[in-house]
Amino acid sequence: MNRTLWVIIGIISILGGTFALFNPLSASLAAEQIAGWIFLFVGILQLFTIFQVSSTSARIFTGLGGAVSTLIGLELLQEPLKGILALTLVIAFLFILTGSIKSFVAFSLRNTPAFAPMLFSGIISIILAVMIFTNFPQSATFILGILLAVELISNGLTLLMFSRNQTA
Secondary structure (H helix, E strand, O other), X not given: OOHHHHHHHHHHHHHHHHHHHHOHHHHHHXXXXXXXXXXXXXXXXXXXXXXXOOOHHHHHHHHHHHHHHHHHHHHHHHOHHHHHHHHHHHHHHXXXXXXXXXXXXXXXXXXXXXXXXXXXXHHHHHXXXXXXXXXXXXXXXXXXXXXXXXXXXXXXXXXXXXXXXXXX
16 A cells, blocks of 8 residues: 555544544444444354354354354344443453453563563553443443544554555
């Protein structure tokens, strides 16, 4: 891709992130719906691959995974507000889990330059989880949208920086 295309994609990403930041509920709903469609699509694909798998255990695993993914996708698409609540809880639990793991790993890096940043990252993840849990369910109305906004803006900035290293 040429430099101009990277710049255009970066700007679109930043604009989308800015829109999400100013409309976190709408962005949360959009993120939930995208997740629902992805679960549904992946589940259906898994169900179609049952016929490609030769072993019985792989068929069972693929079939169960496909059925669960399809059901999750359908539920997210049919009940978007419940989906936002569920996804917010999943994110909070992931923050607790990853924060705990990063903090634990940091202490194995105690005498290295990576110790402080790893511990700081772990503590931030745990604080974010606590903030979500203490303000739940109200936090569900905006947290997915804010996370989407941060991702889009950081992606856009990265693409703009990357475009500087490309030839026109």
